[in-house]
Amino acid sequence: MSTKLKVTGIDVFSAGDFNGDEGSDALTFHDAGRGVYKKLVVRDDRIRGAVLCGDTIDGPWYFQLMRDGTNIADIRDQLLFGPAHIGDSGTAGADAVTALPDHAEICGCNGITKGRIVAAITEKKLFTLDEVRAHTKASSSCGSCTGLVEQLLANTLGGDYSESPSVKPMCPCTVHTHDEVRKAIREYALKSIPDVMRFLEWKTEDGCHKCRPALNFYLLCAWPGEYRDDKQSRFINERAHGNIQRDGTYSVVPRIWGGVTTPKELRAIADVAEKYRVPTVKITGGQRIDLLGVKKEDLPRIWRDLAAAGFVSGHAYGKALRTVKTCVGKEWCRFGTQDSTGLGIRLERMAWGSWHPHKVKLAVSGCPRNCAEATIKDFGVVCVESGYEIHVGGNGGMKVRATDFLCKVPTADEVLEYCGAFLQLYREEARYLERTAPWIERVGLTYVKQRIVDDDAGRRALYARFLESQRHAQIDPWAERAAGKDADEFEPLDATLLRDGEPA
Amino acid sequence: MTFVDAGPFDAIPRRGARVLRARGRTIALFRTTDDRVYALEDRCPHKGGPLSQGIVHGHCVTCPLHEWVIDLESGEATGPDEGATARFAVHIEDGRILVAVEPVSAAEDAAPEDAKQPVASGIAASADAPPTRITRA
Numbered sequence: 024m025s026t027k028l029k030v031t032g033i034d035v036f037s038a039g040d041f042n043g044d045e046g047s048d049a050l051t052f053h054d055a056g057r058g059v060y061k062k063l064v065v066r067d068d069r070i071r072g073a074v075l076c077g078d079t080i081d082g083p084w085y086f087q088l089m090r091d092g093t094n095i096a097d098i099r100d101q102l103l104f105g106p107a108h109i110g111d112s113g114t115a116g117a118d119a120v121t122a123l124p125d126h127a128e129i130c131g132c133n134g135i136t137k138g139r140i141v142a143a144i145t146e147k148k149l150f151t152l153d154e155v156r157a158h159t160k161a162s163s164s165c166g167s168c169t170g171l172v173e174q175l176l177a178n179t180l181g182g183d184y185s186e187s188p189s190v191k192p193m194c195p196c197t198v199h200t201h202d203e204v205r206k207a208i209r210e211y212a213l214k215s216i217p218d219v220m221r222f223l224e225w226k227t228e229d230g231c232h233k234c235r236p237a238l239n240f241y242l243l244c245a246w247p248g249e250y251r252d253d254k255q256s257r258f259i260n261e262r263a264h265g266n267i268q269r270d271g272t273y274s275v276v277p278r279i280w281g282g283v284t285t286p287k288e289l290r291a292i293a294d295v296a297e298k299y300r301v302p303t304v305k306i307t308g309g310q311r312i313d314l315l316g317v318k319k320e321d322l323p324r325i326w327r328d329l330a331a332a333g334f335v336s337g338h339a340y341g342k343a344l345r346t347v348k349t350c351v352g353k354e355w356c357r358f359g360t361q362d363s364t365g366l367g368i369r370l371e372r373m374a375w376g377s378w379h380p381h382k383v384k385l386a387v388s389g390c391p392r393n394c395a396e397a398t399i400k401d402f403g404v405v406c407v408e409s410g411y412e413i414h415v416g417g418n419g420g421m422k423v424r425a426t427d428f429l430c431k432v433p434t435a436d437e438v439l440e441y442c443g444a445f446l447q448l449y450r451e452e453a454r455y456l457e458r459t460a461p462w463i464e465r466v467g468l469t470y471v472k473q474r475i476v477d478d479d480a481g482r483r484a485l486y487a488r489f490l491e492s493q494r495h496a497q498i499d500p501w502a503e504r505a506a507g508k509d510a511d512e513f514e515p516l517d518a519t520l521l522r523d524g525e526p527a
Numbered sequence: 528m529t530f531v532d533a534g535p536f537d538a539i540p541r542r543g544a545r546v547l548r549a550r551g552r553t554i555a556l557f558r559t560t561d562d563r564v565y566a567l568e569d570r571c572p573h574k575g576g577p578l579s580q581g582i583v584h585g586h587c588v589t590c591p592l593h594e595w596v597i598d599l600e601s602g603e604a605t606g607p608d609e610g611a612t613a614r615f616a617v618h619i620e621d622g623r624i625l626v627a628v629e630p631v632s633a634a635e636d637a638a639p640e641d642a643k644q645p646v647a648s649g650i651a652a653s654a655d656a657p658p659t660r661i662t663r664a
């Protein structure tokens with residue numbers, strides 16, 4: 024519960040346990056001249072309560088951190104100064120929304136203004152985030168405006184706003200959270216989606232589009248080599264092994280290891296593009312080539328031609344290892360300190376084919392100039408003369424987040440070990456559709472360091488589990504389908520006219 | 528009413544869909560967990576997304592483009608979303624899928640329940656031939 028008051032013209036915000044006790048610390052800020060006082064009660068690296076007087080703009084942010092139980096150890100030194108001093112990451116965008124005019128666009132994905140959201144809340148009597156999402160579409164696509172929408176709800180409804188609980192069930196089909204479901208899968212050795220649904224008493228017969236893909240991933244991750252993938256529980260991109268486009272066509276991105284290619288490979292891609300009349304050929308942000316506008320029926324044939332030229336799937340469509348971006352490194356660049364291209368290729372050879380809670384991107388830069396933009400990747404390597412700096416938890420997505428520095432290692436072999444261990448920890452512990460950035464902010468960098476850097480045996484065990492999982496995962500899905508697997512996914516049915524003389 | 532034979536019932540995977548092209552339309556045929564078959568035009572009422580590519584759950588399909596959930600029985604969007612996609616009559620006869628090439632019209636929709644019976648979509652496969660006994664020809 025949080026409260027925003029105006030006491031004799033002074034803004035006051037309070038939330039949670041703002042008195043504290045013996046086991047808690049109080050962080051305070053007092054500027055008598057400006058009439059500003061802030062107090063945060065912190066226990067076990069989590070915010071337990073907050074009082075703000077005079078300047079309450081960061082109230083919703085503290086409240087969000089408190090409600091989510093976010094580990095604040097890594098941002099404690101700046102916490103009192105608010106999200107503006109911590110960068111974009113971790114802010115739920117929840118400030119200054121009151122000051123916005125009605126025509127201000129809140130949800131950029133769906134073009135929904137503040138006025139429309141407020142009108143929907145009042146006219147349709149909406150009380151929860153999910154209701155606003157359903158009725159207006161705001162916050163229902165990328166989710167980056169969720170904080171703003173929650174703030175609008177709170178402001179519009181005042182005391183009637185029912186906070187979504189901090190720990191939410193996976194979806195309306197179950198009362199269980201992602202973490203509870205994963206724990207049950209491991210502890211009770213549940214080996215199939217129907218097993219999980221029966222054991223955890225799912226409320227629907229066969230789940231929904233939200234829980235089924237999550238369960239499929241959790242089972243795949245828990246039982247590598249044993250679990251049989253359920254393709255009907257995968258989003259279409261992962262079922263058709265291409266990215267569905269707005270017109271129902273697909274895109275094809277062949278894997279180009281580390282972004283290094285040859286005239287022969289380029290010729291093969293050009294031949295395919297011409298043969299299948301591919302309307303658009305584009306270089307992607309991850310240094311690969313995208314063939315856009317491919318008809319679904321043509322996919323297996325295109326893949327067969329690409330496989331003949333030595334290509335495998337680039338997994339540009341999956342919650343999977345996407346690309347390893349590299350710079351040219353020591354081989355060519357006068358500033359390069361290590362073979363960044365070679366290391367990128369080794370990383371991509373090790374990690375391709377792996378499924379994850381969300382997409383995963385890697386990069387290797389040959390020097391601190393960082394031309395491969397390794398510090399906005401899920402796992403980035405910046406080479407220096409004395410070795411390799413490892414950075415984790417970055418992304419250039421809807422909320423840009425620079426990586427956190429994990430550690431420095433002296434050899435390329437160690438980079439591979441740390442990378443495999445980090446990816447496996449993410450696979451085993453992040454929630455489905457949670458990228459590494461919000462995952463790290465939730466569990467704390469300190470925790471990731473403990474598991475990957477401090478615990479040598481634990482790291483090696485994670486790495487071993489990753490490699491074991493890869494033994495089963497590194498089967499090229501394109502080659503399989505070019506050879507006939509899942510043919511019914513790609514071919515339309517043949518219709519034979521039945522009753523009258525008209526042609527069908 | 529003109530029907531086409533769209534092939535054997537088990538050509539449609541359970542909790543999956545196949546498409547059929549007829550008279551310039553793409554018809555999506557869905558098979559649910561309980562082995563019912565439904566036929567809808569393969570166009571989401573929202574932005575024309577191919578419903579056949581969505582995840583089938585219960586008696587619904589989720590459009591792959593923007594996650595509208597369409598009721599397979601009525602062709603209508605569920606929840607607060609509004610809109611409907613055309614439905615086609617479909618029967619299973621001797622293990623074959625028979626699909627009407629013209630959609631169920633508004634007039635037929637308005638007809639009383641008993642008159643609607645022959646064209647209602649979602650005929651249970653088991654009514655004509657238990658799917659478990661059907662094998663691919």
